[in-house]
Amino acid sequence: MTQPTINADRLWDAHMRMAEIGPTPEGGSCRLALTPEDAQARALLLDWSKPLGLHVELDAIGNMYLRRDGSDPAAPSIAFGSHLDTVPTGGRFDGVSGVLVGLEVLRALDEAGIRTRAPLELVNWTNEEGSRFRPAMMGSRVFAGDLPLATALATTDDRGISVAEALRDSGQAGPLPPAPRNWAAWLELHIEQGPVMEATNTDIGIVTGTMHARYFQLVVTGEPSHVGPTSMDRRRDSLAAAAEVILAVERIALAAEPGGRASATWIENFPNARGNVANITRLHCDVRHEDAGTAIRMDTALRDELAAIASRRKLRIDVDPYANFGPTRFDARLGALLRQKAEARQLSTRDMIAAAGHDSVLIALLCPSAMLFVPSVDGITHNPKEYSTREQVARGAEVLLDAVLELAAG
Amino acid sequence: MTQPTINADRLWDAHMRMAEIGPTPEGGSCRLALTPEDAQARALLLDWSKPLGLHVELDAIGNMYLRRDGSDPAAPSIAFGSHLDTVPTGGRFDGVSGVLVGLEVLRALDEAGIRTRAPLELVNWTNEEGSRFRPAMMGSRVFAGDLPLATALATTDDRGISVAEALRDSGQAGPLPPAPRNWAAWLELHIEQGPVMEATNTDIGIVTGTMHARYFQLVVTGEPSHVGPTSMDRRRDSLAAAAEVILAVERIALAAEPGGRASATWIENFPNARGNVANITRLHCDVRHEDAGTAIRMDTALRDELAAIASRRKLRIDVDPYANFGPTRFDARLGALLRQKAEARQLSTRDMIAAAGHDSVLIALLCPSAMLFVPSVDGITHNPKEYSTREQVARGAEVLLDAVLELAAG
Numbered sequence: 113m114t115q116p117t118i119n120a121d122r123l124w125d126a127h128m129r130m131a132e133i134g135p136t137p138e139g140g141s142c143r144l145a146l147t148p149e150d151a152q153a154r155a156l157l158l159d160w161s162k163p164l165g166l167h168v169e170l171d172a173i174g175n176m177y178l179r180r181d182g183s184d185p186a187a188p189s190i191a192f193g194s195h196l197d198t199v200p201t202g203g204r205f206d207g208v209s210g211v212l213v214g215l216e217v218l219r220a221l222d223e224a225g226i227r228t229r230a231p232l233e234l235v236n237w238t239n240e241e242g243s244r245f246r247p248a249m250m251g252s253r254v255f256a257g258d259l260p261l262a263t264a265l266a267t268t269d270d271r272g273i274s275v276a277e278a279l280r281d282s283g284q285a286g287p288l289p290p291a292p293r294n295w296a297a298w299l300e301l302h303i304e305q306g307p308v309m310e311a312t313n314t315d316i317g318i319v320t321g322t323m324h325a326r327y328f329q330l331v332v333t334g335e336p337s338h339v340g341p342t343s344m345d346r347r348r349d350s351l352a353a354a355a356e357v358i359l360a361v362e363r364i365a366l367a368a369e370p371g372g373r374a375s376a377t378w379i380e381n382f383p384n385a386r387g388n389v390a391n392i393t394r395l396h397c398d399v400r401h402e403d404a405g406t407a408i409r410m411d412t413a414l415r416d417e418l419a420a421i422a423s424r425r426k427l428r429i430d431v432d433p434y435a436n437f438g439p440t441r442f443d444a445r446l447g448a449l450l451r452q453k454a455e456a457r458q459l460s461t462r463d464m465i466a467a468a469g470h471d472s473v474l475i476a477l478l479c480p481s482a483m484l485f486v487p488s489v490d491g492i493t494h495n496p497k498e499y500s501t502r503e504q505v506a507r508g509a510e511v512l513l514d515a516v517l518e519l520a521a522g
Numbered sequence: 523m524t525q526p527t528i529n530a531d532r533l534w535d536a537h538m539r540m541a542e543i544g545p546t547p548e549g550g551s552c553r554l555a556l557t558p559e560d561a562q563a564r565a566l567l568l569d570w571s572k573p574l575g576l577h578v579e580l581d582a583i584g585n586m587y588l589r590r591d592g593s594d595p596a597a598p599s600i601a602f603g604s605h606l607d608t609v610p611t612g613g614r615f616d617g618v619s620g621v622l623v624g625l626e627v628l629r630a631l632d633e634a635g636i637r638t639r640a641p642l643e644l645v646n647w648t649n650e651e652g653s654r655f656r657p658a659m660m661g662s663r664v665f666a667g668d669l670p671l672a673t674a675l676a677t678t679d680d681r682g683i684s685v686a687e688a689l690r691d692s693g694q695a696g697p698l699p700p701a702p703r704n705w706a707a708w709l710e711l712h713i714e715q716g717p718v719m720e721a722t723n724t725d726i727g728i729v730t731g732t733m734h735a736r737y738f739q740l741v742v743t744g745e746p747s748h749v750g751p752t753s754m755d756r757r758r759d760s761l762a763a764a765a766e767v768i769l770a771v772e773r774i775a776l777a778a779e780p781g782g783r784a785s786a787t788w789i790e791n792f793p794n795a796r797g798n799v800a801n802i803t804r805l806h807c808d809v810r811h812e813d814a815g816t817a818i819r820m821d822t823a824l825r826d827e828l829a830a831i832a833s834r835r836k837l838r839i840d841v842d843p844y845a846n847f848g849p850t851r852f853d854a855r856l857g858a859l860l861r862q863k864a865e866a867r868q869l870s871t872r873d874m875i876a877a878a879g880h881d882s883v884l885i886a887l888l889c890p891s892a893m894l895f896v897p898s899v900d901g902i903t904h905n906p907k908e909y910s911t912r913e914q915v916a917r918g919a920e921v922l923l924d925a926v927l928e929l930a931a932g
Contacts, residue, residue, distance in 0.1 A: 340878030
């Protein structure tokens with residue numbers, strides 16, 4: 113038995129190899145949840161974990177649990193991981209790093225011949241991104257009881273394919289009922305996805321909590337007409353109304369600066385025909401803020417704007433506020449442990465709030481949970497240019513390893 | 523030989539029967555160009571024309587010519603017709619009426635045993651609407667030499683299917699090279715698609731010309747990023763920029779009242795994912811005005827706005843001004859003939875300008891051409907509620923019949 117060591121090159125190579133699945137022309141990855149690409153990524157992870165002698169379990173929403181036995185079979189597990197699915201313009205680190213540093217921790221322990229007291233579990237959550245199937249963080253939501261399994265399975269993508277069908281077709285529907293497991297702690301490493309750590313020369317971000325986010329699906333219903341003979345005053349143009357909504361969403365974020373974020377991201381327009389004033393436009397947007405009260409006021413402001421736009425343009429806007437997340441406070445004791453492990457390695461730390469949704473938001477409802485960030489070059493993310501250096505990722509893995517070792521011994 | 527008579531019921535029944543092809547839940551029709559529904563509509567027209575002993579020709583862009591011999595084989599033809607394709611939210615009259623009154627004229631002549639001196643040609647133009655393949659008025663553009671056949675054939679729809687493939691798959695690719703024919707005159711009956719005739723109690727609109735319209739395809743290129751961690755000032759949101767464009771288009775029309783029309787109708791957003799600030803948004807819009815100078819000033823104003831939006835938001839907007847139509851002045855002698863025939867039947871008339879594009883805009887480049895309008899109830903069009911009464915359509919057919927008889931005798 114020797115001291116376990118993170119192999120920075122092996123960890124980096126795993127990132128580059130994983131990025132070859134669903135490659136995009138600009139050097140990023142596109143692995144939408146439960147597509148063949150996602151299934152390939154999962155298969156590669158299983159392939160890599162084979163020499164480690166892990167117990168693999170798959171639940172009915174496709175969450176993967178890779179369990180390494182401990183010396184005390186009765187001890188609750190120390191769990192960690194993230195997600196392998198990406199957005200369409202995905203980079204090579206978002207989610208992926210959290211899974212691959214988990215794998216690297218298991219590889220380092222295996223190499224050093226270390227058997228921890230508590231079992232360890234590496235997890236890959238299904239559909240964290242929510243790009244194909246909403247809501248985001250679907251696998252962890254079902255796991256935590258935040259979303260009924262049947263509802264998730266019935267959800268369809270823009271082509272009408274259900275999660276149940278996608279799970280079946282990609283071979284990711286497992287026998288296990290998605291439900292809380294016997295975990296003593298949950299840890300997730302993630303890239304920052306923002307510019308703060310780089311700007312402040314921070315090695316390790318200690319994520320103390322998350323923003324509060326509120327998601328909306330909107331339907332604007334106007335009246336079809338012809339772009340030529342229909343004078344402007346006779347129109348009930350759902351696309352023009354949607355344009356006002358998109359800009360209202362942006363204004364609401366700007367009014368909630370600093371820290372306010374609001375985005376309209378997804379649009380579907382009908383009939384989307386060049387001779388026709390549009391009559392049905394669907395829109396997805398969200399508002400978020402670190403302060404839940406401010407986020408709720410942003411929500412109210414958005415609804416006021418929607419009502420004003422609908423009334424002024426004499427059309428209908430239906431709102432489906434289908435999901436929220438946060439605000440989350442992660443476990444302070446685990447945060448302190450991560451900070452202590454980073455400092456022991458002479459790494460600089462900084463307390464941070466996550467602006468994005470993460471599976472840890474859901475797991476924090478079930479057991480002590482925490483997250484750590486590694487820097488993102490230029491703060492760029494959900495973009496093929498997304499980048500963290502070999503050293504930045506390796507430092508994160510080292511802190512995770514040290515924390516896992518202490519937790520699994522305790 | 524008896525006096526030829528328009529059979530209002532037969533004409534109405536033809537409308538209702540045609541509307542059953544590509545029916546929509548609200549009672550309208552959806553027959554996008556060169557779909558199976560469009561092919562069915564064409565087959566029905568051929569079926570109806572069979573007892574009339576017409577010569578049927580199909581050209582390489584799918585335009586249909588149904589020719590009735592005259593007594594003088596050397597005389598140039600009198601041609602008339604319109605189009606059977608519709609927009610996705612189509613009604614039962616736009617385009618269809620122009621073809622079916624043409625058929626009714628031929629049926630009335632056949633019934634009365636009348637052989638005109640000049641041959642007559644009933645035409646169904648391909649893809650007038652431009653909903654599936656742009657530009658609109660594709661068949662008549664190719665026919666008139668305004669658009670090269672090869673360019674039209676290579677054009678693809680939103681699914682990537684080319685016009686050439688759609689022509690082949692729908693069985694509408696004919697052997698004839700699309701080119702001007704030996705026509706003495708062209709007439710097109712159409713519904714008004716606006717409220718003016720109803721409001722002024724006009725039976726027959728004499729269309730003296732068309733607006734000038736300018737079509738644009740735009741591409742907004744920003745930068746992908748994450749909706750959570752990306753602060754508002756770091757975003758290059760192509761969808762928010764497109765929203766500004768949509769509202770600028772609307773403002774430009776309002777500033778050009780009365781008579782100004784401008785519309786953003788079609789949008790495609792990438793990655794269109796709920797976790798992503800959009801980075802590529804495509805938009806289609808047009809500006810139009812009766813006064814060509816004003817339309818050109820609207821175009822300039824739009825380009826100024828695009829430059830300002832791109833510069834303010836630090837992203838790129840590429841503009842493809844891919845097509846124009848009009849301003850058209852229809853043949854004054856033909857207009858006078860239509861007016862005289864309407865008045866002879868005690869019908870009220872009114873000179874009008876067409877705000878929509880019509881195939882006649884192209885045919886007017888080749889031979890004396892004119893259009894007549896029949897009223898649209900409530901001015902509603904490109905909408906399942908589009909309606910003209912049995913009598914309104916029949917009156918239009920009577921005026922067309924009288925004009926065709928005089929032209930074909932002369």
